[in-house]
Amino acid sequence: MESFNALLIEERDGKVSSGFVRMDESQLDAGEVTIRVAYSSVNYKDALAATGAGKIIRRFPCVGGIDLSGVVISSVDRRFKPGDPVIATSFDIGVAHHGGYAEIARVPGDWVVPLPAGLSLFDAMALGTAGFTAALGIVRMEENGLRPDKGPVIVTGATGGVGSLAVDMLAKLGYHVVALTGKESEADYLRELGAAEVMLRQSLDLTKIRPLDRARWAGAVDNLGGDILAWIASTMEQGGTIASIGLAASMSLNTTVAPFILRGVSLLGVDSGYIREPYRLGVWQRLAGDLRPPHLAGMARRIGFDELPATFTEFVAGRAKGRVVVEIGGA
Incomplete structure (x- = not known):
């Protein structure tokens, strides 16, 4: 043996x-x-x-x-x-x-x-769970009506595996991507991936999160949770959609129902761990096609x-x- x-x-x-x-x-x-x-x-x-x-x-x-x-x-x-x-x-x-x-x-x-045809075994692991999760979040938001002409999409934890791939995929699809990061030194890296804007997490005052703040985002890919996710919810556009993917900052969420009932915001839970066929293969096939990060x-x-x-x-x-x-x- x-x-x-x-x-x-x-x-x-x-x-x-x-x-x-x-x-x-x-x-x-x-x-x-x-x-x-x-x-x-x-x-x-x-x-x-x-x-x-x-x-x-x-x-x-x-x-x-x-x-x-x-x-x-x-x-x-x-x-x-x-x-x-x-x-x-x-x-x-x-x-x-x-x-x-x-x-x-x-x-x-x-x-x-x-x-899938078009991916090598190396490519598949360069994507891995991170790429599959980012793609699944984008697919779920598209199913909820997100399109590039709806407005900007913010990606939090943007230098991480899921965040980097989400920025790259969304930019390829034609979205105006805003990358939120705590790492100022990585701003050029994020712009190279296609981020139209880089926002520093340090610029946010998370001690004063309003139930509804100035509407800014048509979509959001959130890898952090906690107060960042609460702030995102308060700043979503009418009918905006959030893909909740990670909890790198916190698994708590202290927010109000205001964004959901007054702006029609959708908070989508993205569970890449146990989603089965044919959905799983369909996401991988898109990763070999239009969602393949350039x-x-x-x-x-x-x-x-x-x-x-x-x-x-x-x-x-x-x-x-x-x-x-x-x-x-x-x-």
Whole structure:
């Protein structure tokens, strides 16, 4: 039986740690599709899980990595056959089911998506859960009536993985994108991605959020939550739509019903973790087409498998930007 390298997250005496181990296929979780992993990625969630900085892991031990792309080794699911290039992201991968930080992975067939034409296995992980989430938020807002001619769209947490990709995608679609960030030094980076304006978070007075403030945004992609989301709600245009994607600032929301009943604002929850077919494949197909970020290659950094621990530290410390792709087996 073939053995392989994996990054295993364990808990001992109440402390979470991660490290490289050798495993074999008998130690993998149940699933219909066994995949030779080519690439994975690093998300903030992965860093929290591997370092114990956040209570992400739901069972120990667990191989980390919520994203993976690779080639099918074997499958009892008739939708997939050996040699097929595939993507698997979200669901319980890397948190309650052995994930993508291993040279071989086994997952349920319903969690697997065929690699769309036009994307490479590397591209798929440059996008990963972050790209899928950003795209899903945009699709949901479009379904709610958002169009470029409706007005500006604000993206919060704009230098992060989801934020950077959302800026890039929205700009490509013709939206006037305003990037909100706390990192003044990254203003040029955001403009290169297509942001028409860069707004500094420090310029906002979040101690005085009105129920309704000056209307500014037709759409919003929010990665922060908390007072930022409350301020966004108060400054939405009539009929505006907000995609609530993250809680990097806070999971609390202290607001009023005024924007929703007086301006008809819609607050859309974006759950990329458990959305199923055919919606999931449809979003991936758009990521290979009109939603493919034009600056994807420039915002994606490739690291070796052995560089993962140091990269987790960058994410937890808030020093990461864009996307990090982990070369597991390559392709």
